[in-house]
Amino acid sequence: VLFFSFANHAIYEIISDMLQNDPIIQKLYDPVLPIAIFSYSIIGIIEGIIRFFDDEFTFWELILDSFKSIWRKIYCKRIGVVFLKEESEDELKLENLKLKRQEAYDEDKWKFDQNIERISKGIYGENQVAFELKNSGEDMYVLHDILLTYKEQPSPAQIDYLVVTRKHVYVIEVKNWSGNIEVDKKGNFNHIVIDKNRLIQTGSEYSPITQNQRHLEAVIGLAKEGMKRKLRKKILGKPYYNAFKSLVVFSNARSYLDIDNAPAETKEQILKIDQLISYIRRNNFGIGRYWSNNEMYEIAKFYLDRNQTNRLDYFKKDDNENKQKDVDKVNFESAI
8 A cells, every 4th residue: 555655646746747847738737637646546545455455356457347247237137047948858758768668578677777867867967057057146048958950960969058148158068977087188087986885897988078069069050050140240259259168067066076187178178066157157257248138048049949849759769779779689699
């Protein structure tokens, strides 16, 4: 505080000396200069106090954040968390599997039990993410469990959550893995599980980062080829060229996630569920352009309109593939 006060007094003396030789300018500035210097001194004192508690935060950031807060209240009326699509197709698939299990032979029911357990765990993990989003207090539009087809990809992209905030579009993949997950320096996911008999089982998992990157490419690709020019420019042009972000959220709070040795670009995309909201808030904070309520809605509605609503064809496709595998297995055993 003393330093800023002394600096401001010195600036006042320097400006006064500069104006002594010019009576016209001095007459113009005489009433204004003391008030300006006094105001700057007050700013300096406030700056000193702020720096004392947080040396990375400045007075001007405080002013800009205040203006930004006022602007957001006027231009961006709070909407909270809005789910444009909250239901999950997995729930329908789960009920379908339970019905088929009742009709299956006893020796085949274990196959259905495995799938039912896997889907149930996925639903539980996604519900946890939904709970976090609903209680975030942030402005966002949320699409849960959407299926997008993109011509550049052979298979559709099934996205757990697509979240549109003031500054970003998040493509979120949810993993409800138990046990310990380790990501090595090459970005490989190693899964370590200890069963009820205390036996350690290890194995490598298909990278959810790679999986979600394909989803992200579909989301960006659809925007480039089908979104209205004005809206497309809003989300793909500067300063929004990096508005799209891929996130893999591990929803099991009891699992241990070790990403110390993971590549930097992999670390940036991995979160535990308790880190999700703070990550979104941190990315929304700062100076820059914001999407209005209407723009956020238009972005979310664009993807909602492209969601594949009739997924029975995809379920049938999975069933046909499984049946073909069973037929191939029977033919192979018969040949032996």
